[in-house]
Amino acid sequence: MTADVGTQLRKGVVESCVLGLLSTEPMYGWQLSETLVRHGMIASIGTLYPMLSRLRAQGLVSTYDERSAAGPVRKYYELTPSGRQQLSDFRQQWASFAIAVDDLVGKDDS
Structure with a gap:
């Protein structure tokens, strides 16, 4: 049985996606x-x-x-300087990785 490719790809990048979301603004768990x-x-x-x-x-x-006007106190998550560096490193590696994968996998000719 083969693993779902999409699931494996998501597992590999979801943490970086969280860092990317938090790079724009602090967010609470439900929002993320x-x-x-x-x-x-x-x-x-x-x-x-x-x-x-x-x-x-x-x-x-x-x-x-942070207190919420809509209910209980919310726990917000924000990037640390280490998180910003990790995201920057991921972005650089992802760009070259995506190019390499595209070159290796190629375009679907059908």
């Missing part, structure tokens, strides 16, 4: 989840929080609490 689900990067919010914990433990994101 909705964006990632909408883009097909995760299936549900249940997979997001363990990932955010790993990113925090690696020093790539930090958190702060």
